Amino acid sequence: MKTTSLTILALVTMSGALPALAQQPAGKPEDTEVWTPVPKIVRPGTTNAAPPSDAIVLFDGRDLHEWVTASDTTKPAGWRVHNGVVTVNKTAGDIRTKRRFTNYQIHLEWQVPVGITGSGQARGNSGLYLGALPDGGYELQILDSYDNTTYVNGQVGAVYKQYIPLANAMRKPGQWQVYDVIWTAPVFRPDGSLESPAYLTALHNGVLVQNHVALKGGTKYIGTPEYKAHGPLPLLLQAHGDPSPPISFRNLWVREL
Secondary structure, three states, X not given: OXXXXXXXXXXXXXXXXXXXXHOOOOOOHHHXXXXXXXXXXXXXXXXXXXXXXXXXXXXXXXXXXXXXXXXXXXXXXXXXXXXOEEXXXXXXXXXXXXXXXXXXXXXXXXXXXXXXXOOOOOOOOEEEEEEEEOOEEEEEEEOOOOOOOOOHHHOOOXXXXXXXXXXXXXXXXXXXXXXXXXXXXXXXXXXXXXXXXXXXXXXXXXXXXXXEEEOOOOOOOOOOOOXXXXXXXXXXXXXXXXXXXXXXXXXXXXXXX
């Protein structure tokens, strides 16, 4: 059989080689390479619990010098530090950070005690406030939700009374729970009106439970959430008033973004 240029063209076309050649973009690979700015180097912790090199350590197991009593910021935080952890003192009330933050990544580990008593909201209840306001703040719920039924927008991993968690990743009491949260603070216009809401992404024990949700305002126990203009805010850990045994915390750090 005599091979002609038309035969070769037909074979190449059927093999798909010609379209591949035709789709080759013009230009050079270097045209789309970006070399600056170079990202800063952040050394990760040597273990999962250790903070990265640029973190602000808010509790390292030794003392609460970064914290004060929320109801009276002239008083040091009155929770009990022991064996590398801090345990809630319900009679001393909530504690909040001396520092204020805007946008950040936060890591927090917490433990519900073995033999926890109570049910619903009265069992291992606390809260991580991503920003504390005089009348509340923005709360990611902490609760023993292992085999414990309550309203789902108030269970562990909920943005309290706003967003149901995508999953219940709770470990048994006595085991350590881990929150990793990305917080983007709300932005307000000069007249105090809202320009953009707060956003929150949260993982509980490595499981995504809140996926970049837009908060509707500050946390409210009763009523509809709303925004009030503010600047950078302290973080707050809640000493809930229920009668169940108190929970403990460890390895708390923040990376400002």
